[in-house]
Amino acid sequence: MTHDQTRNWFITGISSGLGKALADTLLDHGDFVIGTFRQADQVADFNAANEGRGFALMLDITRPEQIKQAVQTVIDRFGRLDVLVNNAGYGFAGAIEEASEVEIRAVFEANFFGTVALTQAFLPLFRQQKSGHIVQISSQAGVKATPGFGVYNASKFALEGASEALAAEIAPLGIRLTIVEPGPFRTNFAGGSFRQATIQIDDYAATAGTFRSRMGQINGQQEGDPAKAAEAIRQLVQSENPPLRMPLGTIALASITAKIASLQQDVDAGREVASRAIFG
Template structure:
């Protein structure tokens, strides 16, 4: 079968996805959900061999790709490979990521920059590379896997939240820029889900640990890893919710997932509104006098 034959077959079998971080967690679950829906997935991972079972079960609709998201110089080549194989790209899911626990003072420049490369510059490069193909077809979707930590933050996760805040800001602007081309942008903000994230190598601690922050960060250092396997969120239901949001006539810009995420986001929004009102007179008193 030629590459054009594959592209023609793909055109009749649903959407074409590129999902990063597809070997585990939300990436794996989304890959499985897309395949179950009859779609085709280019599943990007640093170790694509871990996707062997899915590739064997869906040889025509699952393409494992060896991709390091932080290698932004390869972003255009990765997108071109997907388009060359399947004829198009309908949904880009920037999912690859990891956690970092540590106080701001404990976080080194290198740790912060590494996380920003993974959560911000990598997704930005892939998004830029995919947009020309989506604009040419007048359709497409960019899904940014953020977190409730992309809307609010708390002690111990400042670096992680900073990267997600940046991605959300970029995507909010993107949504307004590409809507006229028929392209959707969806920011997903999960709470605590049983993805293995909290208990695996994807969750790291800062190299520096200062005793001064034991009272504020110590509980996060132990509590987050200890929560693994007991989180309330079901990744399968999360994947179904993402697919439903993409299929909706009016796809939301932000989709909170989980009771914990929604409650925290609403509480944070209410507190921000109350604070703004409390300081309203000061805020409004800083313009030049008429």
């Protein structure tokens, strides 16, 4: 595909935040946006405002039958997809002990299982085309964990592990994959779409409790500009050799750099012990 051709994008969760910013940016540049909402009135409003430029449909990625229907709709109506952006998901705060099994499973259903299921559902189309680009919206929290954010960290760590393997599996088939790792962006992530553990344990007030308070305070004050992130993703897809990972924001850079340094320190400190734990 040449750079000036119109691309068909499928983006989950375009009602707000990074998803909305990306949809707006792509529409402004003349690409075709197939976006998902969870409310029927939002679908109707988008379709009325963007006839011929975009198409919205209802999708809850935790509902397998809706995934199947959405993918079939794309194939029947458009026949081709160039970019899949797995953006839908939500944040969750709470110490590991505070989080119930129901809460943990719900986070994974949206952030991991739903995302993987939608990716799997589009892969036959990408394989048939011998082209396509999967953009997984992860987080700096998919690389470095934070006290009070462990369940969310785990869901994004899982997504990153599956995506790293998938990228190697599909590269020989002409399909690309990039994991985008934003830091804090000025979206609704820390606001209305953010959930917290129902149980709070006093012993974690200084760790998970501090994290919960900070998330409340930063809402609306985050450093990241969603419009600039959207443009970065648009340019990423146009690039000749897109990276496996793309951090976004100075906080993401600092966080991921700190994780790499921590890993290197542990590897270096344990090098002698590790080398002895073998036969011979």
